[in-house]
Amino acid sequence: MIQDRQGNPLAGASPKAAELFDLSCRRFARFRGDPVEPLDEAIADSPDFGMAKIAKAWLYVTSTEPGATAGARRLLRDIEKETPPGTEREIAHVKGLQAATLGNWTEAGRTLDLWSASHPRDYLALLIGHQIDFLTANARNLRDRIARALPAWDKLPERSFLLGMLAFGLEEAGDYPRAEAAGREALEREPTDSWAHHAVVHVLEMQGRAEEGRDFIRRRREHWAQPDSFLKIHNWWHLALCHLELGEFEAALQLYDDEIRAGESGIAMNLADAAALLWRLHVIGVDLGERWEELADAWTQHADGRCYPFNDMHAAMAFIGAGRRNDALDLLVAAEGADPGEMRDWMAHTGRPVIEGLVAFGKGKYADAAELLFPARQIYASFGGSHAQRDVIDWTLTEAAIRGRLHGLADSLIAERLSLRPGSRVNRAFAARARREH
Known part of the structure; x- marks a missing residue:
């Protein structure tokens, strides 16, 4: 049987299709180039190549976008109907996909983990599993x-x-x-x-x-x-965070205009970066002009209250910034109609209080915002994102505590932040504002 570069069997693949499968994995690992394109070519060359179809479904569902997730479900139905999984590898991946397309990310990640324990050279399983671990924090x-x-x-x-x-x-x-x-x-x-x-x-x-x-x-x-770098906007976002920490707010905003939103990307990850940067600038009082409106409009295609609450949180920031608080609250209404599962639980336990806290902050109800946001800062193995991404919750909480004159909470949060980043201009500004409010 034809094998991939790591020695794993590729049932139904021609030598050409196997090379295309490997190219897709290399592109995915590098975050350079379109990883779906070679899979489409591989499927056209070898219609019975199950792992190519499975890899395409994985790429769709890990985008965390409602439209792409629906596409992954269709692909999974086609796989089960036209090329039912026959090898152990295909069976394991399809089991993981079944969980992921229902929004049960922890189960999906665990399925791939158990497979990787006995097949550690399955590159696709590791690449996807690593992203699932990121998506589940x-x-x-x-x-x-x-x-x-x-x-x-x-x-x-x-x-x-x-x-x-x-x-x-x-x-x-x-x-x-x-x-x-x-x-x-x-x-x-x-x-x-x-x-x-x-x-x-x-x-x-x-x-x-x-x-x-x-x-x-x-x-x-x-x-x-x-x-062709899929991570370029995210890395521009990281550069903007460095500028914020150094007090270079204009430079951060220039990056937003020149790089982060220059192409008006509709990819959810890029929209999350844009919202998180604008919200941070908003929280510390930088005038953002009319930037929120374009971003809020862009979010409407992905924010559904059901697919991935971490995205919904960022969409809510854009809606609130644009003065569309009802759109943010509508996400919570939509979430109530979600099917039972992990994403519904995440929204109920974390997404709802965070979004309600952001709305309260936008209304100037700072004490309420602090009460809602404080429990959400201790996120582990749920809700998603990195520590750096989720720090936007702490930024908002700290500012809410200062504005709400919750002196003890504000002082303790600022002390924590300064202990980790004593040179941060943002943290020093928090401390200065807190002293003025005493």
Whole structure:
């Protein structure tokens, strides 16, 4: 039977289709180029190639967009009808897909984890599993899924990409020295590894090394800012965060205009970056002009209150910023009609209080906002995103405590922030405003 580059069987594939499958995995690992295009070519060449169809469904569903998720469900139905899974690999992946397309991400991730335990060289399972760990904010498994598989990759050329994934997992688990070492080793081996670059940037962000982070991102621009880079906007967002921490607010806003929203991307991840940056600037009092309206309009295609609450939170920021609070609250109404499952639970336990807290902040009801947001700051293995992304909740909570004259809460939150990033201009500004409110 034809095999992929890592020695896994590819039932129904011709040699050409197998090469296209490997190309898709390489593009996905690099976040460079369209990974779906070669899969479409592989399916056209080999209509019975089940793993190509499965990989395409995985790419669709991990976009966390309602339209693409519906597409993944259609693909899954076609797979089950036209090319029923026959190999152990196909059966395991289809089982994971069945859970993911229903929004049960933890179950999907666990299914791939068990498969990878006995098949650690299944590149697709590791790439998708790592993204699921990110989507579920499972910091431990972001690290450990890759650590368990890494010894099996010692002599494989793609090992550096696993190092990049491990670096991100180590960073999210708080092991910053090892994370930075793994990320930089990955970049030495493959300078265009956008995920490894991104992992090092996260380390610099979490350690409060904003100036170093700014310079690192700028210096490596040729490696991550290419037109076909799927992570380029996210990395521009990270650069904007460095500018914020350094008090360079105009530079951050310029990046929003020139890079983050220049092409008016409709991809949910890019919209989340845009909303998170504008909201941070809004919270600290920067005049944003009419930027919110375009972003709010862009969010209407993805915000449904059901598919992925982490996205809905960012959509709510855009709606509130644009003065469309009812649109934000409509997400909560829509969520009540969601099918039972993990996404419905996430919205009920975390998404609803966060969105209600953001709405309260937008109304100037700061004490209410603080009460709603405070429980949501301790997120683990649910709701999604990285520590850096979820910090927007803490920004809002801290500002709400200051404006609501909740002195004890404000002082404690500011002390926490300064202990982690003592040089942050944002944190120092929080402290100065809190002193004025006493």
